[in-house]
Amino acid sequence: MHLTVYQRLKRKIGHKILIKPKLMCLDRGVLSICFDDFPRTAWTVGGSVLAQYEARATYFASGAFCNQTYLGMEQFTDRDLMEVREAGHEVGCHTYDHFSALEVTTREFKNSIEKNKRFLSERLGCELIESFAFPYNHVSLQSKIAVASQFRTARGVGTSLNFNWIDLSEVAGINLSLTEAGGYSAGQPGFQDIAKLIAQAAQHQKWLVVYTHDVSDNPTEHGCLTRGLENLLIRAKQAGLAIRPVKEVIAA
Numbered sequence: 001m002h003l004t005v006y007q008r009l010k011r012k013i014g015h016k017i018l019i020k021p022k023l024m025c026l027d028r029g030v031l032s033i034c035f036d037d038f039p040r041t042a043w044t045v046g047g048s049v050l051a052q053y054e055a056r057a058t059y060f061a062s063g064a065f066c067n068q069t070y071l072g073m074e075q076f077t078d079r080d081l082m083e084v085r086e087a088g089h090e091v092g093c094h095t096y097d098h099f100s101a102l103e104v105t106t107r108e109f110k111n112s113i114e115k116n117k118r119f120l121s122e123r124l125g126c127e128l129i130e131s132f133a134f135p136y137n138h139v140s141l142q143s144k145i146a147v148a149s150q151f152r153t154a155r156g157v158g159t160s161l162n163f164n165w166i167d168l169s170e171v172a173g174i175n176l177s178l179t180e181a182g183g184y185s186a187g188q189p190g191f192q193d194i195a196k197l198i199a200q201a202a203q204h205q206k207w208l209v210v211y212t213h214d215v216s217d218n219p220t221e222h223g224c225l226t227r228g229l230e231n232l233l234i235r236a237k238q239a240g241l242a243i244r245p246v247k248e249v250i251a252a
């Protein structure tokens with residue numbers, strides 16, 4: 001999405017200011033896997049891979065996508081949402097309309113969150129939704145403040161691990177599409193070395209958060225290869241990382 005100079009400035013200020021600083025001390029490295037929006041394959045394919053490795057993830061749903069096709073991809077259904085929850089995964093909140101915090105007013109952004117919370121509670125009961133993810137990873141200072149008052153944790157984008165002082169209003173998530181799990185290779189711009197990040201998380205008890213969208217043998221540029229997700233889980237387990245949904249890491 002093209003951002004104006006003003007929007008980029010807003011985003012920069014948003015990134016700079018910590019709203020909910022927290023000192024994070026883990027007794028072992030942890031991996032959290034997030035699926036945003038979410039396309040059906042995140043559950044139908046990704047969910048099967050996770051089950052195979054007894055791993056649970058966080059699915060950030062946008063209500064407006066339910067039972068729809070978005071960017072040519074089938075999105076989650078009501079039934080998928082129930083199944084995700086029943087399988088023990090965390091359901092997190094995106095904005096209902098998939099609004100970017102930089103594209104709409106703070107009021108519109110907040111209303112879209114409220115609408116999504118209602119959408120989720122109508123389907124999942126009164127379950128408390130504790131985690132949020134910023135659509136497009138766009139943040140502004142106002143949106144961070146709004147989100148921080150409603151959710152325990154919010155995930156943004158980053159290129160590094162979470163450790164020591166972290167900002168619960170913008171936990172750094174690494175885009176799996178830019179790792180070999182997404183079919184990306186060293187030398188391509190923005191490449192993230194997931195093997196190295198896993199090793200660092202394990203060695204120094206850090207929190208590795210990754211996010212993706214669709215999962216298939218032929219994913220979109222925002223998705224992840226089925227075997228890529230599988231390799232991620234194998235590597236994380238071999239390194240001794242715990243694999244937990246976002247809210248469980250924070251609760252611990």
Ligand SMILES: [Zn+2]
Pocket residue numbers: 036037094098134135136
């Ligand atoms: Zn999204």
